[in-house]
Amino acid sequence: MKIFEVLQWGERRLKEAEVENSRWDADLLLSFDLGWRREQLYLERETVLSDEQWKHYQSLIARRSAREPLQYILRNQEFMGLSFYVDERVLIPRADSEILIEKLLEFRKSSAKAEIRIADLCTGSGALAVAIAHFWTEAFVIGTDLSSAALEVARYNAQQNKAQVEWREGDFFEPIRGERWDWIVTNPPYIPEKEHRLLAPEIFKEPEMALVGAENGLIFYRRLAEEAASLLKPEGRILMEIGWDQGQAVQELFQKQGFRTQVFRDYGGRDRVVYAEFSMR
Template identity: 55%
Template sequence: MNVLEGMRWGEAQLLDKNIDNARFDADMLLAEVLKVSRDKLYFERDRQLSNEEENAFKHWIVRRSEHEPLQYILKSQEFMGLPFYVDERVLIPRSDSETLVETWLELVRQEEKQGRARIKVADLCTGSGVLAISMAYYYPKAEIVGSDLSSDALEVARVNAGNLGVSVNWREGDFAVSIRGECWDWIISNPPYVSMADYVQCAPEIFREPSMAFLGGQDGLKFYRRLAEEAKTLLKPEGKILLEIGWDQGEAVCGIFQKKGFATQVFPDLAGRDRVILAR
């Protein structure tokens, strides 16, 4: 087959298996096989695929047809304009989470104008490390720790930090356990916040990702309660917490922290949905 035939064949195969964004995914897989950008495919539409290229492409289409996420096949996902390695050991970064990093950067730069420059940050449930690494990349003056219960996830995070040339202190531990006994300017987290009821309704691709990265207890609020319970022992007097939340969890999460004496503020994502909560 030539490139154009490959694009059409791949799309048809994925559509037959009810894969969302079938054309985009087929194009991206073919582009990766050919080592070109997606927009170059049409310029090379008459090029014949070698036997090796055709076999590799067809193998990847089969994998995607079985609802394996595109990012796991390509081993990559962009986040905050940076390339990250991902595989089955970690949650695939979502663009929604960029709201957390962007909000943090804005708040920290405001504080910098008031004379606070060197800050100590803990990123809990760091996974592939995208939050911690993005913060370190765009604000290198911060001292950043990334913590996760999964040693496999931390291996991926270390690879990403090395690839992007940033320094993050990685720690293994259950949620806040690895940062106890220290005082932090910021605690950042995109914790598991999907309820059991919502999880069972998810797209098939979700079940290929680590379930521990999604499930936040029966109602999705387990980790917010855990952090609120001990947050005051972890923060400096002016310390703050910045957390990603589900679009419908703003009121509930604010209530959890307000009961522990925190003032809260909710920030929306680009779609206008509640996405990040600040507790101080």
């Protein structure tokens, strides 16, 4: 079959499986399979695939039709302009999370400290920690995760992006207990159990422990609010990704503990990040 025929077939199969952006995915899977840029497919649309190439492409389409995330098949996701390896051990980095890094780097401009200590809790693929270390090179950055398998991916991503990050295994903030930090950042599991069951099929291919934050999605924010004063330096700060409807609830948890808070919205206009500033009383 010629390339244009193969792409038409792939698009039809993905549409039948109710995959959104079926033509885009069909194109990316074939360009990945051939090692070509996407536009080259259209320049070489009359090229005939070998039997081996055709069979392998069919296997990729079958995986995507089974609603395996495209990023897991391609083993790649871009975040903050950096390339991250991803597989079933880690949550796929989302563009929405970039607002957290952008806000952190805005605060960096006003920081006069020579040494900054930043802890990324629930690091997963290492996207936040690696991006921070890449763009804030003078900072001391660590990433924590309960999953040793996730930390293997994070270490690899740090190496690939030449980022200096220290990795620690353990539950949430336990690996940093007894230390003081200028910044804590985190994208914890925050999806309520009931909502998780209603999400797109691709979500169920990602690790549940990285997504679900108990019944109401707030368990990790509550834990951090209760312990944050002992983890931060004076005037220490926190940036947390949240669900679109959790802004008020998360702010209240931290305000009760004496923090000043603010919500930042993503580019879709939805609440996405809560900022909490520790104030000595």
